[in-house]
Amino acid sequence: MNKQSHSHLKNSELNLGFLVKRSGVLSLIQDEGRYGASELGLTNGGPIDKLAFHWANRLCSNNLGVSAIEVSMGGFAATAQVDTIIAVTGAKMPLSINGQEKSLWRSHHVKAGDLIELGFTNLGLRSYFAVAGGFDITPSFGSSATVCREGIGGLNGTKLAVNDIIPCAKTTATQLIKLSKKDQPKYCNEVLLRIIPSYQQQHFTDIQKKLFFSSEYKVGKSCDRMGYRLEGPKISCDIDGIISEGICHGAVQIPSDGQPIVLMNDRQTIGGYPKIGSVLSIDTGKLGQLAQGGKIRFTAINIEEARELILNDLEIFNQTEVMFCD
Amino acid sequence: MADGLIIEIVGENSLIIYFSEQASAEVTAKIQQAQLLIRKNMNDDIIDLTPSYTSILVTFNLIKTNHQRLVNKLQTLLKNLPIEKETQGSLIELPVYYSAESGPELNVIAKHTNLSIEQIITIHQQQEYRVYAIGFAPGFAYLGEVDERIAMPRLSTPRIKVPKGAVAIADRQTAVYPSASPGGWNIIGQCPVEMFAANSIPTMPVKVGDRVKFKAISKDQFISLSGVLASTYE
Numbered sequence: 371m372n373k374q375s376h377s378h379l380k381n382s383e384l385n386l387g388f389l390v391k392r393s394g395v396l397s398l399i400q401d402e403g404r405y406g407a408s409e410l411g412l413t414n415g416g417p418i419d420k421l422a423f424h425w426a427n428r429l430c431s432n433n434l435g436v437s438a439i440e441v442s443m444g445g446f447a448a449t450a451q452v453d454t455i456i457a458v459t460g461a462k463m464p465l466s467i468n469g470q471e472k473s474l475w476r477s478h479h480v481k482a483g484d485l486i487e488l489g490f491t492n493l494g495l496r497s498y499f500a501v502a503g504g505f506d507i508t509p510s511f512g513s514s515a516t517v518c519r520e521g522i523g524g525l526n527g528t529k530l531a532v533n534d535i536i537p538c539a540k541t542t543a544t545q546l547i548k549l550s551k552k553d554q555p556k557y558c559n560e561v562l563l564r565i566i567p568s569y570q571q572q573h574f575t576d577i578q579k580k581l582f583f584s585s586e587y588k589v590g591k592s593c594d595r596m597g598y599r600l601e602g603p604k605i606s607c608d609i610d611g612i613i614s615e616g617i618c619h620g621a622v623q624i625p626s627d628g629q630p631i632v633l634m635n636d637r638q639t640i641g642g643y644p645k646i647g648s649v650l651s652i653d654t655g656k657l658g659q660l661a662q663g664g665k666i667r668f669t670a671i672n673i674e675e676a677r678e679l680i681l682n683d684l685e686i687f688n689q690t691e692v693m694f695c696d
Numbered sequence: 697m698a699d700g701l702i703i704e705i706v707g708e709n710s711l712i713i714y715f716s717e718q719a720s721a722e723v724t725a726k727i728q729q730a731q732l733l734i735r736k737n738m739n740d741d742i743i744d745l746t747p748s749y750t751s752i753l754v755t756f757n758l759i760k761t762n763h764q765r766l767v768n769k770l771q772t773l774l775k776n777l778p779i780e781k782e783t784q785g786s787l788i789e790l791p792v793y794y795s796a797e798s799g800p801e802l803n804v805i806a807k808h809t810n811l812s813i814e815q816i817i818t819i820h821q822q823q824e825y826r827v828y829a830i831g832f833a834p835g836f837a838y839l840g841e842v843d844e845r846i847a848m849p850r851l852s853t854p855r856i857k858v859p860k861g862a863v864a865i866a867d868r869q870t871a872v873y874p875s876a877s878p879g880g881w882n883i884i885g886q887c888p889v890e891m892f893a894a895n896s897i898p899t900m901p902v903k904v905g906d907r908v909k910f911k912a913i914s915k916d917q918f919i920s921l922s923g924v925l926a927s928t929y930e
Contacts, residue, residue, distance in 0.1 A: 616746030616753025640831035
């Protein structure tokens with residue numbers, strides 16, 4: 371703390387930023403994710419709802435992948451220690467600054483001493499709290515993404531806690547921007563997951579596949595950043611396991627109990643359960659906004675369609691114009 | 697298609713290369729060579745490589761390239777994969793304090809195999825293991841193959857907490873748990889060496905393709921090597 375006497379240092383070097391007053395259920399520093407370290411057994415991490423995360427950064431005029439806070443369920447509060455601009459996107463969590471209600475999906479000025487509070491969500495599960503310039507977190511293996519299971523990333527490898535200081539620079543930028551209502555992603559309790567049949571799909575009979583693609587599943591109580599375990603008709607596979615192999619993001623694993631698990635950002639890097647295919651990342655983002663009880667259906671698509679859908683969504687994001695506001 | 701290679705699309709920006717249906721030291725050597733070649737020649741397109749026993753998962757930048765281009769490139773690149781014999785890898789010796797207090801399943805394996813605890817410890821040290829894969833958790837190295845005389849199926853109920861450094865057997869695989877975690881392998885001893893240190897270079901004492909031998913040490917040696925015995929095995 372004696373560093374604070376050096377007035378020429380940047381705020382982030384003074385370790386000023388946001389002081390956590392309430393940690394909420396699960397609030398994590400996330401950037402775009404950790405890539406290139408999976409041969410050491412390190413998973414990707416990164417924001418579950420990438421679209422909302424990118425919007426939060428864009429509304430702060432940031433590079434899209436810089437560090438922000440993923441707040442799951444809500445209940446997070448922090449005091450600004452610097453003058454800056456923030457934006458919150460994603461799940462419908464009531465946002466207030468010094469007790470005054472504020473809109474999501476737009477940027478806001480905050481001054482040193484202001485209290486920013488995020489209440490519990492009404493719809494959706496995860497919000498993204500971005501700050502102008504991004505939070506200033508020392509990367510581990512190239513990324514600030516927090517993976518609690520590994521004890522890697524964030525401030526100290528774990529979720530944010532009361533009295534943590536999340537460093538960031540102050541900003542002199544003044545322009546505030548917003549995303550118009552019609553362009554904001556809509557959240558609901560039902561999601562259709564588009565899936566590329568792959569991996570061990572040939573080990574599921576046509577009848578089993580038909581069952582899988584025609585059934586409704588529900589999000590079970592074991593759903594976290596590692597995987598979403600679903601409940602519904604049991605799917606059987608004609609093999610119990612395989613030689614452990616790399617698991618891609620969105621892979622749908624079918625263990626011997628027949629209940630599908632959609633593997634998410636914090637999944638194990640390799641594993642030996644059979645997989646029926648993998649869900650598009652634009653859809654895992656929606657899945658990750660569902661809590662227990664959320665309804666799921668699957669539909670199969672081919673790789674060309676998948677590619678087109680993803681590039682199209684990217685194009686829409688890039689073409690969407692934001693509006694200046696004050 | 698390159699000899700014996702199968703390349704399959706698995707996700708929107710990933711494909712998997714299968715090198716063989718069976719794991720072996722030769723396949724591991726091949727995978728290492730392929731990994732180096734891919735990194736050297738295709739680094740701009742690739743986001744991540746996840747090697748395992750018989751395969752490499754290739755994750756790529758969807759905006760820069762597509763599956764077909766990548767499959768073509770990989771086929772050309774890996775077509776002339778030199779048919780080398782298994783690479784030597786480095787030989788790493790890991791000390792283990794084998795005992796009833798650090799290896800709660802020694803007894804169980806003795807009952808299962810009709811071997812004495814001493815025999816189990818000797819057999820576990822005799823084998824030179826190969827690092828076949830790293831994954832599941834940071835720094836978790838899958839070592840094979842365990843002598844079939846001491847092969848042992850996983851616990852029917854996994855432990856909630858396997859202590860850091862636990863040396864364990866599951867079927868014909870053995871491993872050192874790099875950190876405390878849940879797990880269902882049979883614990884036979886404890887190793888005082890750090891298997892994963894995020895702030896060190898290298899991060900791990902072993903890499904895929906290396907060879908590992910275990911060497912029995914006494915409790916005093918274990919403690920002098922900064923080993924910390926687990927207080928309980930839940």
